[in-house]
Amino acid sequence: MILSILIPASNEAGHIGPCLNALLASDPVPDCSVEVIVIANGCHDDTAARARRFQPAARARGWQLQVIEQAEGSKIAALNTGDDAARGTLRAYLDADVTLSPALLPELAHALQVPAPRYVTGTPVIAPATSRATRLYARLWQQVPFMRDAAPGFGLFAVNAAGRARWGAFPDIISDDTFVRLHFTPSERVQLGASYQWPMVEGFANLVRVRRRQDRGVAQIAEHYPQLVGNDAKPPAPLLPLLRADPLGFVVYASVALAVRLGRPRNADSWVRGR
DSSP states (O other): OEEEEEEEESSOTTTHHHHHHHHHTSOOOTTOEEEEEEEEESOSSSHHHHHHTTHHHHHHTTOEEEEEEESSOOHHHHHHHHHHHOOOSEEEEEOTTOEEOTTHHHHHHHHHOSSSOOEEEEEEEEOOOSSHHHHHHHHHHTTSHHHHHSOOOTTEEEEOHHHHTTOSSOOSOSOHHHHHHTTSOGGGEEEEEEEEEEOOOOSHHHHHHHHHHHHHHHHHHHHHOGGGGGGOOOOOOOHHHHHHHOHHHHHHHHHHHHHHHHSOOSSTTSOOOOO
8 A cells, every 4th residue: 555645845955954854864664665746836946855865765665656746836736747647546745844654654654554534634733823923823722612623624634546536636715724624524524643744834924814714714615516515524712711711822712813804805805834
């Protein structure tokens, strides 16, 4: 069985190294061959060259590491290019700024090896932030039930063959992770205990921009794929307990939500990185 790990990367020279280092430091993956495909898209830096430096280390593990370069700077196009090149019946989609814990990859591969459709991710941990607003926002966000229990899958999600058959090519949408997650019912989604680290955007204004784009992505899916919305089943956020547990974090979190609601979106469909 082959596990294909697809990494779209656009101008990620500063992050592709740590991402691949962590991936190659994973615990052994029993009963699976592993191929890693980095799709460097629209890069004006040396993302591709830095990724190729890890090919000897991949070969030493018995893995295959392929780097594909394409001129178009589009994550969706990169995902589709990676899918076309992938040989695995198990597929993992990994953002270039994410680092996996050593235990996650083998646990993920094991969880996917079932005949029924399956969507699997790890438990996200927000990387240490430099701005106070982001630290407080992240501290509160990690206590929301959706983060802990609903397999959100931002930055990393994986599917088996029966799961990947749920959709064809990735459509030109904002939220590829939400699009995939909602192809699965809550009972078909698995959030593993093993973690991965995901960086959050720095500063209040950037938090508002990213949150606004996330909301637009969800609305876009509801508009174009209404049949998927019933699979959302997000648990409600317990506002009063969150406020009592972390008043400062709650204030920042609520202020970002209020700014999104009251502000006027500009270029709502334009790309905004998640960190």
